[in-house]
Amino acid sequence: MNIQAVEPLKPFDFVLFGGTGDLSMRKLLPALYFRHCSGQLPEQGRIIATARAQMSKEEFKEMLNTSSRIHIDENDFSASQWSSFLERIEYLAFDATVQDEYQQLQAMLAGFEDRIRVFYLSTAPAIFMPICDGLRACGLVTEHSRVALEKPLGRDLPTAEAINDQLASVFKEEQIFRIDHYLGKETVQNLMALRFGNVLFEPLWRRERISDVQITIAEKLGVEGRGGFYDQTGALRDMVQNHLLQLLVILAMEPPVSDAPDAVRDEKIKVLRALKPLIGKEAIENTVRGQYKAGAYAEGPVPGYLENEDIPDDSMTETYVALRAEIGSWRWEGIPFYLRTGKRLTDKVTEIVLNFRKVPHTIYDTADGFSLPNQLIIRLQPEESIKLRIYVKAWGDDMHLQPVHLDLDFNDVFKKRQMIAYERLLLDIIRGNPTLFMRRDEVAAAWEWIDPIRQAWDDYAQPPKQYTAGTWGPSKANVLISQDELSWNEE
Numbered sequence: 189m190n191i192q193a194v195e196p197l198k199p200f201d202f203v204l205f206g207g208t209g210d211l212s213m214r215k216l217l218p219a220l221y222f223r224h225c226s227g228q229l230p231e232q233g234r235i236i237a238t239a240r241a242q243m244s245k246e247e248f249k250e251m252l253n254t255s256s257r258i259h260i261d262e263n264d265f266s267a268s269q270w271s272s273f274l275e276r277i278e279y280l281a282f283d284a285t286v287q288d289e290y291q292q293l294q295a296m297l298a299g300f301e302d303r304i305r306v307f308y309l310s311t312a313p314a315i316f317m318p319i320c321d322g323l324r325a326c327g328l329v330t331e332h333s334r335v336a337l338e339k340p341l342g343r344d345l346p347t348a349e350a351i352n353d354q355l356a357s358v359f360k361e362e363q364i365f366r367i368d369h370y371l372g373k374e375t376v377q378n379l380m381a382l383r384f385g386n387v388l389f390e391p392l393w394r395r396e397r398i399s400d401v402q403i404t405i406a407e408k409l410g411v412e413g414r415g416g417f418y419d420q421t422g423a424l425r426d427m428v429q430n431h432l433l434q435l436l437v438i439l440a441m442e443p444p445v446s447d448a449p450d451a452v453r454d455e456k457i458k459v460l461r462a463l464k465p466l467i468g469k470e471a472i473e474n475t476v477r478g479q480y481k482a483g484a485y486a487e488g489p490v491p492g493y494l495e496n497e498d499i500p501d502d503s504m505t506e507t508y509v510a511l512r513a514e515i516g517s518w519r520w521e522g523i524p525f526y527l528r529t530g531k532r533l534t535d536k537v538t539e540i541v542l543n544f545r546k547v548p549h550t551i552y553d554t555a556d557g558f559s560l561p562n563q564l565i566i567r568l569q570p571e572e573s574i575k576l577r578i579y580v581k582a583w584g585d586d587m588h589l590q591p592v593h594l595d596l597d598f599n600d601v602f603k604k605r606q607m608i609a610y611e612r613l614l615l616d617i618i619r620g621n622p623t624l625f626m627r628r629d630e631v632a633a634a635w636e637w638i639d640p641i642r643q644a645w646d647d648y649a650q651p652p653k654q655y656t657a658g659t660w661g662p663s664k665a666n667v668l669i670s671q672d673e674l675s676w677n678e679e
């Protein structure tokens with residue numbers, strides 16, 4: 189296993205609410221294991237998983253053993269490291285909504301007040317507040333404490349503000365870590381490195397040189413047993429309000445004056461605030477929502493969204509969104525930003541495509557093969573790569589131009605295991621570095637832009653367009669982008 193050694197952390201107690209849940213098993217505990225292997229976790233670094241399930245510490249570890257075999261790649265697994273990792277683990281069975289039951293946690297944390305304390309709420313949002321109240325009532329929130337929360341943070345601006353008000357009554361803003369796991373992905377940070385660590389792109393990164401931008405987060409998966417949650421949420425709240433908008437703002441923000449957390453977040457929020465509102469008819473004209481019906485992949489057929497047993501037959505929840513956004517600023521005025529995301533699409537792909545303007549005057553004509561503009565594709569998933577399309581003269585007697593790609597695959601460059609997003613995020617929570625987390629005003633600004641779209645959909649009450657699972661989504665999305673004489677990048 190090749191894990192880069194990094195700066196060790198200070199002693200900590202990491203209290204994981206929802207410790208037996210899917211996210212804990214799939215991502216959070218494996219992420220901590222990888223950091224344990226790197227030697228980065230101090231000897232005094234405890235992980236206290238809590239959940240309602242009545243089981244002993246040994247039974248919890250058995251559960252963890254089983255899930256590690258599924259969620260940690262064999263090549264990244266070391267039996268000796270795993271057994272030393274398990275020594276850090278404690279388990280507490282208690283109902284986090286009942287204040288009296290916090291005494292057990294109190295007893296476990298007593299005497300360690302000087303340590304960093306992380307309260308990680310991997311639970312339903314409905315119990316965020318009872319947990320915060322329980323922690324406060326038992327005096328568990330110290331000045332070295334932090335709280336981490338998973339999205340969704342509310343369903344709209346008022347509900348998000350209510351959660352944030354409640355949090356603010358127990359924790360200071362700098363103690364609150366609102367997670368969008370996309371910000372922990374290496375490529376998202378690489379997008380900043382590409383823009384602000386190189387002089388090459390900055391002069392081109394503007395309306396005078398770029399004609400349009402596309403950001404796609406496509407998934408092959410369906411709702412995977414999360415139907416109840418998903419049907420109340422939909423793709424706009426699940427993916428656009430957070431992941432897609434975060435990619436958009438990092439792509440579009442002005443260079444920050446430093447990498448200090450607020451220097452970066454101050455620039456991000458300016459982009460969110462500069463997004464032109466999509467209200468009423470304009471929202472309808474500039475968005476497409478879809479819902480998948482049964483279809484097939486090479487691996488076999490898949491049922492439609494409405495065929496999931498926990499989805500009502502008449503559900504109008506969208507599993508796909510495409511939209512056209514504009515940013516009102518000197519850098520971006522008039523440039524269309526097309527965003528789309530969907531479940532059960534052709535492939536799992538997350539990519540950002542920047543199309544540059546055509547050359548202002550050409551001495552070559554299309555008959556010579558010269559037709560497409562330069563294009564930069566930054567791919568986050570499945571592989572991490574940066575691809576630049578340029579024209580060259582093909583070898584031979586005639587003057588035939590051919591597009592070729594300067595192609596950088598990060599796997600080839602780094603040849604080692606890529607950190608999963610949660611490794612970086614958990615480290616930053618323990619270190620107390622909030623750069624990659626959403627500040628309260630960012631969350632509010634994102635909802636402010638999203639809410640009118642949702643409202644317009646409700647007011648116009650049109651059902652989502654159907655698309656067949658395994659395709660790239662409803663054909664209406666092609667109509668949407670064709671208004672700018674463009675088409676989606678679907679290579």
Ligand code: BG6
Pocket residue numbers: 407409426538
């Ligand atoms: C989550 C959404 O935030 O992101 C899921 O709730 C989605 O619906 C997931 O599947 C996608 O994340 P990734 O990292 O696999 O692209």
